[in-house]
Amino acid sequence: MRPFAYKSPSDVREAAAGSAEDNTAFIAGGTTMIDLMKLEVLKPGQLVDLNNLPLRGIDLGSDGLRIGALEKMSDVAANPKVTTNYPVISEALLQSASAQIRNMASMGGNLLQRTRCGYFRDVNTPCNKRQPGSGCPAIEGENRMHAILGTSSSCIATHPSDLAVALVALEASIRLQSGNGSRDVKLDDFYLVPGDTPDMENQLRPGEIIAEIHVPPLAWANKSTYLKIRDRASYEFALTSAAVALDVNGDKIRDARIAVGGVGTKPWNLPKVREALIGNPLNQETFEKAAKLATDGAKPTKQNAYKVELIQRTIIRTLMNLGGVA
Numbered sequence: 001m002r003p004f005a006y007k008s009p010s011d012v013r014e015a016a017a018g019s020a021e022d023n024t025a026f027i028a029g030g031t032t033m034i035d036l037m038k039l040e041v042l043k044p045g046q047l048v049d050l051n052n053l054p055l056r057g058i059d060l061g062s063d064g065l066r067i068g069a070l071e072k073m074s075d076v077a078a079n080p081k082v083t084t085n086y087p088v089i090s091e092a093l094l095q096s097a098s099a100q101i102r103n104m105a106s107m108g109g110n111l112l113q114r115t116r117c118g119y120f121r122d123v124n125t126p127c128n129k130r131q132p133g134s135g136c137p138a139i140e141g142e143n144r145m146h147a148i149l150g151t152s153s154s155c156i157a158t159h160p161s162d163l164a165v166a167l168v169a170l171e172a173s174i175r176l177q178s179g180n181g182s183r184d185v186k187l188d189d190f191y192l193v194p195g196d197t198p199d200m201e202n203q204l205r206p207g208e209i210i211a212e213i214h215v216p217p218l219a220w221a222n223k224s225t226y227l228k229i230r231d232r233a234s235y236e237f238a239l240t241s242a243a244v245a246l247d248v249n250g251d252k253i254r255d256a257r258i259a260v261g262g263v264g265t266k267p268w269n270l271p272k273v274r275e276a277l278i279g280n281p282l283n284q285e286t287f288e289k290a291a292k293l294a295t296d297g298a299k300p301t302k303q304n305a306y307k308v309e310l311i312q313r314t315i316i317r318t319l320m321n322l323g324g325v326a
Contacts, residue, residue: 007046015048024048031105058075086215092162092165113161152265162238240260243261253281
């Protein structure tokens with residue numbers, strides 16, 4: 001790890017303004033940043049510690065759920081306002097990382113974590129995310145864990161956050177704070193597909209930090225769940241995952257929310273699957289027809305073609321679990 005300067009402001013505007021300086025990075029829980037600094041994937045000249053900022057709180061009101069960006073993942077996962085009204089968020093958090101990491105990691109940091117692609121984390125290999133124009137060895141290399149949706153000839157790395165999948169399904173937004181004010185951005189729009197610029201992963205501008213997460217009110221979000229398929233049962237990233245909320249009236253699906261992870265270069269929203277569910281019977285046949293739409297436009301590689309069927313099966317199983325369909 002290389003030497004760096006350190007400061008710990010107590011004012012949000014001061015911290016945000018500091019981030020606009022060249023070669024400056026933020027640290028909250030440090031569970032991603034420190035790893036990447038040790039690997040010399042990131043080499044900031046200055047770290048701005050956010051932990052003295054007043055970006056905390058878990059509040060439920062008529063406008064929905066608001067979560068401060070510095071809240072710990074474990075605290076949000078255990079909060080009754082979350083577990084009762086938005087269980088999909090709690091379940092996604094509890095299936096993320098390890099208990100020790102969840103006790104340290106912040107909600108905002110989780111949303112900004114970098115890909116777990118091995119080529120990105122190995123500074124001895126090319127990577128268009130680290131060094132634009134250097135190439136993407138994953139396309140012809142080891143790509144079993146990589147994306148099949150939203151890929152490009154420049155990058156096929158998956159987005160790693162379970163939390164982000166749940167929040168995209170619930171149509172959450174984030175508040176971005178700068179020294180000049182704030183703006184709200186829908187999380188689904190915040191993340192960018194790689195295209196020709198895989199180093200640009202989101203819409204965060206220089207001088208901005210995530211201040212708050214807002215989940216809009218949804219009376220039937222209490223009927224929601226998160227299913228994560230992985231190689232082992234703990235501390236592993238998703239092969240596939242699904243976040244689903246269902247509004248059911250008798251044996252009919254009145255409305256739905258659905259997004260998937262482990263298969264996209266960003267948390268992947270599925271509006272076509274949602275449309276195929278609405279107004280149809282709550283049964284396996286409906287689920288199977290809808291799930292087939294999830295992989296429209298998929299571009300599997302030689303090692304991850306299994307994800308096409310696996311994500312469809314993941315969606316079907318999640319819907320069956322949530323809908324109580326045997």
